[in-house]
Amino acid sequence: MTYVLEALGWGVLHGAWIAPVLVGAGALMLAALRGAHPGVRHGIALAVLAAVAAVPWIVGGYVYFEYAEHLDWVARNAAGHSAAELHALHSGMYSPVLSGPSASALAALAVGAALLWLSVSCRGLVVLAGESFALKRVVRALTDCGDEGRRGLLESLRHTLAVRRPVRLAVSPGLPVPMVSGVRRPVVLLPAGPAAPPDEAANAPELAHVRRGDVLTNLLQRLVEVTTSFNPARAWLSRRIERERELATDLLACRALPGPRSEYVRALMALEERRPQEDGLRLSLHGNGDLVGRVRALAYPARRRPPALRVALLAAGLMCACRLLGDHVVRPAVRGSVELVMERDLSTRIDEASRLTPGRDSRARTTTPPPPPAQPPPAATMNVPPADGAGATAVTAVTTRDAPRPSAAREAEPTRRRRRTGFGGGPPDHFQLRAPSMAQWLQRPPSARDHGSTRSAGGPERLAFTHLPLRAVRLDSARDPPAPGHPPPKGSVCVYLTWHERQGTEGHGPDQVAPGRGRAPQQSGDCPGPRQHHAGLHEHERENRGRQPPQHVHQLRRHPSLPWSRASSIQDSISSRSWSLSLPDDASSSASTA
């Protein structure tokens, strides 16, 4: 339940800025449709309002289902973690750049926002329900109109406007102006006495409301308003909806009357003149231009049709803007906070290891001193070439099967420890697992995860990259890789792992899988380069497996501006599989920079 509240809270918080953007786009559309029928503008405004109301649910649902895998992982590993650790992991999903109390504070903020929104919405719904009951009571208390002539006028107008449902006509001397209510059984409420409307023209707006179904749309609008009451942009949209509804109703009512247009205008004016004033005087300050605006719209309709090209261009522009907004703002804003759940836990270490391990990438070496010759090489090194023309960081999934270096050796290499990402933590120089597999390593409680390594008793050591660590790979290729020597920007993970495909994680020996084996250069001087090395991996794979190498890795690197939608589908395809990286048992034959 807390997860649902958190997700909903993020939906509410994101809705605070998404809703004004939507309303702004709707305002542009309405401005472009100045010459169109007001009913069209009314429909567009209602659609925008519906979109605004749906934002918290859509974003909240997106957030919730996006980390469903993480929740599942937490559930599966709950036995090995304390509640505080699980909460920290969960909270970290929303604060990739913060840690500890800040992450918890953000999670609490989301829950608080959700609770506040729910309480305000529930209160608004209760108030609205009270209004509904009060209205029903008043309508029930009113007496039916006994004037046959007035009823005949109403029936005639109902026939003209093709209103199928029967309409009740109720009168009361206390009503100042005609009103209409009732979704299923519409009731026209007419003033009696001095404020009574003079003729059938006065009933036309009410029946036009019934014909257009405005009572129902008004009810839905009010329901939406109580759930979006926090947003001032929505208030503007509501007023615009009411204005367009009145204009559309006036147009329909005016056309339904047999007489000239001025007859309807004079009927409205008669209603206004007969309206009882609070103090008996009509003050000049009271007017708000509402009735004048309606009459002007009737008298001077915008005869010029909206240019189709302009509207089409505007619609296309809005669609592109929405797409760009969704790809580069909304999705990263939502998704980016979700995907980095393992960042501090795993990716940073991989990232750090990739930087600190002497790879074949020259840029990486510029910031990383070469290791001492006596240091044993990593058992396997997989370098990803940089993106085309970009200063990509050489990313290396490194593991060694060597024993952890003594602390004295680490102190002797202070520059390696100088590189710290913006994600906190003090990662080791090498990413070394003291576990037979990364999956098992990950399943340990964080406190039990050390960074030493053990050599398997026999056979190759294998890293099983299940979907979980792969989620740590941020496919945010829209961001430029960080320049060497600088930490990655907040919110990005500069880890690009690549590996050859190996379906399943069991039964692969070193003769079957050996990344770079036999092809990887042993010296940096004759290094064919990361790309060639990578290609060699694929060739090796093709020779041994008879399959095409996974192309998505290439695609990912080739397109630095890969949109989120594409990156998402690629990541989904990767995450849905199990990948294994078996390491050769012979270190001397592996890729190395020694």
Place this chain on the structure above:
Amino acid sequence: MPPTEPPPLPTEAELEVLQVLWERGPSTVRDVHDRLIESRKVRYTTALKLMQNLSAKGLVRRNDSQRSHVFESAVERSAIEARLVERFVDGVFKGSTGRLVLRALATRPASTEELGEIRRIARRMDEEDG
């Protein structure tokens, strides 16, 4: 002598019972129940409870002289209607309620200048339409 407090307003269900009494005059619970059941499913005990509530509010009087208690309205229909409408209209035009009703005119009345302009526009429309 201090002015007497008006009786509290009936709820919608109680108003339904009151309307039966206004139409039929003094009636027993059975009579009211028979009338109510024509429009919706309602239990006899529910009708009895509603009439007891109305009696407690002072909106109906109970005559215990006969074996079957006879109830009659103690308030005028127009008075209840006027009070309900007054409260409703106050809410509608002061913005606190009335969001579910569609009005022919806006909350704020037009000024005299605006009415004058509307007349001019109507005359111009007559000239344009011939």
